[in-house]
Amino acid sequence: MAGAGRFFEDFVVGDVIRHATPRTVTVGDLALNQALYGNRFVVQSSDAFARRIGYPASPVDDLVTFHVVFGKTVPDVSLNAFANLGYADGRFLRAVYPGDTLVSTSEVIGVRPTSKGDAGVVWVRTRGVRSDGAPVLEYVRWVLVRVQGGRPVPDAVVPELPSAVDPSQLGAACPRIQPSAWDDAEAGGARRFDDYAVGEKIDHVDGMTVEEAEHQLATRLWQNTARVHFDGYAQKSSKIGRRLVYGGHVISLARGLTFNGLENAFHIAGINAGRHVAPIFAGDTLYAWSEIVDKQALPGRDDVGALRVRITGLKDFSAADFPRLGEDGKDHPAVVLDLDLWLLVPR
Amino acid sequence: MAGAGRFFEDFVVGDVIRHATPRTVTVGDLALNQALYGNRFVVQSSDAFARRIGYPASPVDDLVTFHVVFGKTVPDVSLNAFANLGYADGRFLRAVYPGDTLVSTSEVIGVRPTSKGDAGVVWVRTRGVRSDGAPVLEYVRWVLVRVQGGRPVPDAVVPELPSAVDPSQLGAACPRIQPSAWDDAEAGGARRFDDYAVGEKIDHVDGMTVEEAEHQLATRLWQNTARVHFDGYAQKSSKIGRRLVYGGHVISLARGLTFNGLENAFHIAGINAGRHVAPIFAGDTLYAWSEIVDKQALPGRDDVGALRVRITGLKDFSAADFPRLGEDGKDHPAVVLDLDLWLLVPR
Amino acid sequence: MAGAGRFFEDFVVGDVIRHATPRTVTVGDLALNQALYGNRFVVQSSDAFARRIGYPASPVDDLVTFHVVFGKTVPDVSLNAFANLGYADGRFLRAVYPGDTLVSTSEVIGVRPTSKGDAGVVWVRTRGVRSDGAPVLEYVRWVLVRVQGGRPVPDAVVPELPSAVDPSQLGAACPRIQPSAWDDAEAGGARRFDDYAVGEKIDHVDGMTVEEAEHQLATRLWQNTARVHFDGYAQKSSKIGRRLVYGGHVISLARGLTFNGLENAFHIAGINAGRHVAPIFAGDTLYAWSEIVDKQALPGRDDVGALRVRITGLKDFSAADFPRLGEDGKDHPAVVLDLDLWLLVPR
Incomplete structure (x- = not known):
């Protein structure tokens, strides 16, 4: 049997795994990304706009970079995973352009067996690198x-992780831009950094219904190989009974929805935290709302500022009343995604 | 709440709306367009063929240009529309190539409140422009x-529109071609301009079944944001009860079907009129037939001529008997599209 | 009625049919191919990897070339076909790169009426050629x-076909590569030519469920026009009652699945034989296993060797026990594809 993947016992803290299948990102990928998520952030949509503000060309959507880097890790990290528990300390370090080839490595930075003993938590720090090493x-x-069983299970090593990325680390993937060349009409929104207030909540209004063909196309595009997304026959006899939608698909759908109200938040600079609270299935409709939980200037940068935005994704439930917690104080039953990002906005 | 869109009272004749999100068209978009509509018109399919007859490269499918230009108008014009009533005076003014960035503006040219008072007709003239202004x-x-209510409703201003585009306006987006270099075997048909007769009817034979994933991919690709196409959950409680397919998706499917019988009609030069007679839903199968209703030489051009073609789209009903009107003299119940185009054909 | 296609009586041995619609292959097509089939073979995925081993850039996936060449033949060869019976003597003759324009011709090399008299077998040798003639x-x-009936039916002419492509004909589409520059970690597997043994069987483990939208997108992308794939309304009243999935879609899905266990088998050099044993429908899940049935050095080449691999595709049935024959000695009821390829592997 080929491609069985790693079990908990195979992860050793300090090991660095080089993942297979570097991938050259092209405008073909970007068109599919557009068709899958309906993005309207102008910097990624218009070469002419991007050039006018200071990019050499439209950069690749940050989440395309994320998906390409992430996809490669699946055969090595999560083929035998029960669940994807969380994300932290995510930093975009350099703008990616069509033609760039990306490759990934993951360093095992923590392991913790569960008390039941049939599974363990594994922490990896994944690095996406251009083929020239950048x-x-x-x-x-x-x-x-x-x-897997029959082998010794490692002792717990739990990594310390920042609760949020420090603002000094947020500008690396964004060249200095010309805010005066930023055309609000073309961008679709007039609100700049100073126009958002901490505590503000935004209902993104739109809803997006997921189809099996769509999430399968996306997941294969990103070379994510987790069987639960494609193998409907095997999934029929699983506990869940059907195919699961790749969590990253939900993240990109939510990001697309946030355009309404966050039109000028053109760049994801950091991923502070992320949780797939519940699975989403074909036929479900995703809604989203955002809360501005912090805002920070970037050291040495007067062109852009960072909004810390907590995005809540909901399924088959309106975002109009900003639901996050249920009556029991736990996650509201409709919540599927809880994502905490740093977004750059022109000043 | 973000992105609520304009209501009838917000449209003032003479206003020019600059639409958001200029978009750079790429070969990625063209591949998706191919996958969605199955086009076989050779000029758009083969760079080598296009060069041989006089283009610098394969131009972008005219309907891709249309969809990209159209999509941008939706958030500003039709987010609160009950229906898309018609098209007229459409003229393609310049060939578009991969790498071109397109942006749209719309001028409000007419308004007319309905007698019921809950809605009004708005006419806009939309212009698609390359980023250099062409x-x-x-x-x-x-x-x-x-x-929306609570505000004064404007008096009626109804624009005069031509019943058809004048043939002198049809050649702008088509460079002078070499008909002698046109290889009928590669093009898939031997009929040239002189071989079509006014009054001729053509059954395009093929049928195309629409899937939810397909029209959603298309509609997001063109950055069309009308909620009725994506939000299956909200649509469940609408009068129609389900997602609506973007009308432009039906137009492109019909155009693809017309290849059988109109193989050499490589360029849509004008849109005389168009009506979405009835909605189409996932699971419906589209058929089409065409009638040649006029043919005209282009002033000063001996390389191409224009066929005026009325395309009738039908759902779940064969086009073999050319149905257009029902027994009551109104639209045949199977008709979904009534589209009147000028198509260029080599001489 | 347009585009009725050829009937058995229309095929004359020796005739060469020039097929319509040359097509320029782009990175857009490759992205869709990736999204449809989830390929991970590194040479086609990473420009940087391809260059390091000796290609000028990532070549187009061999099956993209196959589908583009094949699609053009459908309107002329198989529009009125009951079944696609088999493939043989397939040889890839030159690497294809984005920007190349491909065109196809087919020579009729055999015909044989069936005893029933309502159909006949037609053999064609199809040649795919770049626009410069290569x-x-x-x-x-x-x-x-x-x-069709009412016309004389030709006498039988049955061509002689090789049972396998001769190894001397296998290297043409693969430039000399540097096996020492082949990075196994990036490629995702360490097994080279010498590590495979004749008789070895490989369960490819993964399963892929097919959706209507997916196979329709694929089939239109390749400009394959067979009605049975798209026209759900007409298919309802056919014997089968629903849309059929294009056989080539199954071949590409199977090829994608074979990555697990054949990670370094980067190039399809020859198609010895192929049979679509049974149809596949939307909702079916494809599994695959492979048997190494031969291995051969290539004359004059010490950089790559050829594995002859027989790939068995199954629907809704695990490949773990390598099923091929049923209890009656005929094809196992779950088998849908029986494909015999030469694959190149670095030494």
């Missing part, structure tokens, strides 16, 4: 991985 | 827009 | 074509 993205994720 | 497409459309 | 692919396929 880093483009770094993030930590942790997953619950099956114990 | 115009690529112009057309008029009119939509039925919701009245 | 051959890129050649293969034979045979189909069962409807007899």
Whole structure:
């Protein structure tokens, strides 16, 4: 049997895994990304706009970089995972352009067996690098991985992770831009950094219904190989009974929805935290709302500022009343995604 | 709440709306367009063929230009529309190539409140322009827009529109071609301009079944944001009960079907009129037939001539008997599209 | 009625049919191919990897070349076919790169009426050629074509076909590579030519569920016009009652699945034989296993060797026990594809 993937016992803190299948990103990928998520952030949509503000060309959507880097890690990290538990300390380090080839490595930075003993949490720090060695993205994720059994299980090593990326680390993937060349009419919104207030909540209004063909196309595009997304026959006899939608698909859908109200938040600079609170299935409709939880200037930069935005994704439930917690004080039953990002906005 | 869109009272004749999100068209978009509509018109398919007859490269499918220009208008014009009533005076003004960035503006040219008072017709003249200012497409459309209420409603101003585009305006987006270099075997048909007769009817034979994933991919690709196409959950409680397919998706499917019988009609030069007679839904199968209703030489051009073609789209009903009117003299119940185009054909 | 296609009586041995619609292959097509099939073979995924081993850039996936060349033949060869019976003598003759324009011709090399008299087998040798005349692919396929009736039916001419492509013909589309520059970690597997043994069987483990939208997108992308793939309304009243999935879609899905276990088998050099044993429908899940049935050095080449691999595709049935024959000694009821390829592997 080929491609069985790693079990909990196979992860050793300090090991660095080089992942297979570097991938050259092209305008073909960007068109599919557009068709899958309906993005309207102008810097990624218009070469002419991007050039006018100071980019050499439209950069690749940050989440395309994320998905390409992430996809490669699946066969090595999460093929035998029960769940993708969280993300932290995500930083975009360099703008990516069509033609760039990306490759990933993951360093095992923590392991913790569960009390039940049939699984363990594994933390990896994944680094996405251009083929010439220039880093483009770094993030930590942790997953619950099956114990294969019959082998010793490692002692717990739990990494310390920042609760948020420090603002000094946010500008690396964004060249200095000309805010005066930023055309609000073309961008679709007039609100700049100073126009957002901490505590503000935004209902993104639109809803997006997910189809099996769509999430499968996306997940294969990103070379993510987790079987649960494609194998409907095997999934029928699983506990869940059907195919699961790749969590990253939900993140990109939510990002697309946030355009309404965050039109000028053109760049994801950091991923502070992220949780797939509940799975989403074909036929479900995703809604989203955002809360501005912090805002910070970037040291040495007067062109852009950073909004810390907590995005809540909901399924089959309106975002109009900003639901996040249920009556029991736990996650509201409709919440599927809880994502905490730093977004750059022109000043 | 973000992105609520304009209501009928917000449209003032003479206003020019600059639409958001200029977009750079790429070969990625063209591949998706191919996958969505199955086009076989050779000029858009083969760079080598296009060069041989006089283009610098394969131009972008005219309907890709249309969709990109159209999509941008939706958040400003038709987000609160009940219906897309019609198109007229559409003229393609310049060939578009991969790498061109397109942006749209719409001028409000007419308004007319309905007698019921809950809605009004709005006419806009939309102009698609390359980022260097060169115009690529112009057309008029009119939509039925919701009245928000509580504000004065404007008096009626109804624009005069031509019943058809004048043939002198049809050649702008088509460089002078070499008909002698046109290889009928590669093009897939031997019929030239002189071989079509006014009054001729053509059954395009093929049928195309629409899937939710397909029209959603298309509609997001063109950055069309009308909620009715994506939000299956909200649509469940609408009068129609389900997602609506973007009308432009039906136009492109019909255009693809017309290849059988109109193989050499490589360029849409003008849109005389268009009506979405009835909605189409996922699971419906589209058929089409065409009638040649006029043919005209282009002033000063001996390389191409223009066929005026009325395309009738039908759902779940064969086009073999050329149905257009029902027994009551109104639209045949299977008709979904009535589209009147000028198509260029080599001489 | 346009585009009725050829009937059995229309095929004359020795005739060469020039097929319509040359097509320029782009990175857009490659992105869609990636999204549809989830390929991970590194040479086609990473420009940087391809250059390091000796290609000028990532070549186009061999099956993209196959589909583009094949699609053009459908309107002329198989529009009235009951079944696609088999493939043989397939040879890839030159690497294809984005920007190349491909065109196809088919020579009729055999015909044989069936005893029933309502159909006949037609053999064609299809040649795919770049727009500058350089051959890129050649293969034979045979189909069962409807007899129209009322015309004389030709006498049988049955071509002789090789049972396998001779190894001396396998290297043409693969430039000399540097096996020492082949990075196994990036490629995702350490097994080279010498590590595979004749008789070895590999379960490819993964399963892929097919959706209507997916196979329709693929089939239109390749400009394959067979009605049975798109026209759900007409198919409802056919014997099968629903849309059929294009056989080539199944071949590409199977090729994608084979990555697990054949990670370094980066190039399809020859198609010895192929049979679509049974149809596949939306909702079915494809599994695959492979048997190494031969291995051969290439004359004059010490950089790559050829594995002859027989790939068995199964629907809704695990490949773990390598099923091929049923209890009756005929094809196992779950088998849908029986494909015999030469694959190149670095030494």
